[in-house]
Amino acid sequence: MISVPDAGPVVPGGDLGWFRRALHACLTRRADALFEMADAVLCADGPVSSLPGLSLVAEHRRGHGALYDALAAGRVEVDRLRRVLAAAPLPRAADGRIVLAVDVTCWLRPEAHTSPERILCHTSGRSKGEHVGVPGWPYSFVVALETGRSSWTAPLDAVRLVPGADLAIVTAGQVRDVVTRLIDAGHWRPGDADIWTVMDAGYDAARLAWLLQDLPVRVLARLRSDRVLRRPALPRLPGTNGRPPRHGGEFIFGDPASWDTPDVTTTTDTRLYGTATARAWHRLHPRLTRRAAWADCPDLPILHGTLIRLDVARLPSGATAKPVWLWWSTGTGDEPTRDPDAALVDLLWQAFLRRFDIEHTFRLFKQTLGWTVPKLRDPAAADRWTWLIIAAHTQLRLARPLAADLRRPWEKPAPPHRLTPARVRRSFRHLRTATACPASAPKPSRPGPGRPPGQPNRHPAHRHDVHTVTSNEPGNTTSKKKKPSKPRPRRRG
Structure with a gap:
């Protein structure tokens, strides 16, 4: 009940x-x-x-x-x-756990000059690789995913991003509130499997894992292919002077020579993607620096995680299949949670593929x-x-x-x-007709007189400018440094 x-x-x-x-x-x-x-x-x-x-x-x-x-x-x-949405029946994954997906979609309002709080939204153009900024209202959604090939999701929360909002802070607050309401509704009890939060590459996965570390939540996010992670620091040799190192060797996504042997390798035959090969490396973490969101952090944490590279033989659209890099948070400090085995690695990349069901929900909405x-x-x-x-x-x-x-x-x-x-x-x-209809019948009324004929509107609506992120606002990642004269490979640590 x-x-x-x-x-x-x-x-x-x-x-x-x-x-x-x-x-x-x-x-x-x-x-x-x-x-x-x-x-x-x-x-x-x-x-x-x-x-x-x-x-x-x-x-x-x-x-x-x-x-x-x-x-x-x-x-x-x-x-x-x-609270009503959280109390309703909730879909679950194949293993019975709750899987949440977060994403941002935009309500485009390009010609609404009298509408306030519009933001320049990032949209895809008609040609390949073209991106256009269109004014609109971006909304951050949190939905619950179900198992199997389906276009059904359970939307649980939606927040409109106001100008100057930090996406990581807003998303962390949404997930925290949703998980709290699900616990209060009895959907999660102590001893149940952790709740997974799945997101795409536009989110700061490490920061979200740090902000949600006190909840039974694990973050699964896609990473860009130009990232660099670090291995754990090697044991300190006796008699070595100086400060002990915090980070080990680099794991460069674009350099296979730095990968070493994966800890877990699985191969699965799928109907849509053909042969899917997943390779996992345990205990990799991003190297955080004291800037931007971490500028006021007194002690930069070590956020352990498992990195998964997914390779598929084909895509349903016929396009060339590119590898997908996933990072799954396993904890902080020197003793993180257990590393995933082969069965859990398969569940992780399959849960990420289910994240695309939220795109079907957005298309149905619009x-x-x-x-x-x-x-x-x-x-x-x-x-x-x-x-x-x-x-x-x-x-x-x-x-x-x-x-x-x-x-x-x-x-x-x-x-x-x-x-x-x-x-x-x-x-x-x-x-x-067979369900409850609590709305009462309308009462007969007469429409108002409206504006008198021939009288123009003497109070025009105020016009608002489109908000753009400036250099001193949170969430801005643009840099005013001069571009190098020679091109060099992109690296993001």
Whole structure:
């Protein structure tokens, strides 16, 4: 029995109805309009392409003005909704552990000059290797992954990155809060397997492992191919003078001569990637320097980890397969946790491949549920709409075992456990009538007079500049040093 304050107990087989009642309790202003807006997103025919168009859906019983009024003046108790999401049934990996994935996606607003707190977002261009900076609102998401080939995830938290925010601090705070709520909900108990946090190469894995060291969390992150790690320091010889060394020899990703023999080597035959070979080296750590985020650290730590190089025979897209470097934190100090064996190494690189399921969730948010469709000016309204989309996706996930396969004539049949989120959404209109609907019917009203005819707007909206990172703000990694005259290989320690 999982319970949430003021939400009632979870009835077996009635997770969807319980969540709908708990969601309505989290909406404390314009609750009925916000709740029916989420239902309209789930019951609309086809992808959501217009915010006022949701008022034409039968499940939304209010006018189009109520949509904008709910987003502008409504209220969502975010902390309460986060606890409800943590109390819902949670997907797990094959070995029963909880695997969380973190990533940042952007709500692009290039022409919204009157919208504040926009940041120049890093996006990929149309041509290969081209990157374009587009103004927008970046959001950091934390989702729970499940096992197997699936596009399902469980979004648990979302935070909009404000100008000047430190990504490592924001991510560490998100993961800490999510893990705390999962422990309070009973999803993790002492003695259970550690929670894995999987991330891509844009994160500072060593810093996150240091900030989360007091939690049952292990960090698994991809590293760039130009990195350099260090081995443990060799034992000090008797009679040697001077300060003992803190770091051993270098492990250069781009120099195979510095690798030595791997501690673990595994070979697995996969359907999508062909033969996958994983080689692991234990007890490698980054050499930290007293600058940037570590400038105020009194004693620089030694962050032990296992480095994994994954080589696959092919990619599903047909592109050339490049090696993937993964680093898994094993602890700090002189006595880290046990080094992973061959079975654990296979679980690690397979868990990283499951991280790409979050990309399917982002695509569903944007292309089907219409997350980035509304042209909202206020960032607070964008946050309310974001949490409504998360709540709508959670309803799809809880309706997954109840949905029927309403497939198109040209689509192949799929078993109930293999239905995609888009197929579950097709039958949600039929499931909605059998679940709780706490929203009350609208009261008849008359629209306001609006601005008198012929009177122009004498209070134009204030225009805001796009924020760019300056040299004195946290998170800035740009350097003003002159480029060397001769090119040299890239190395990042």
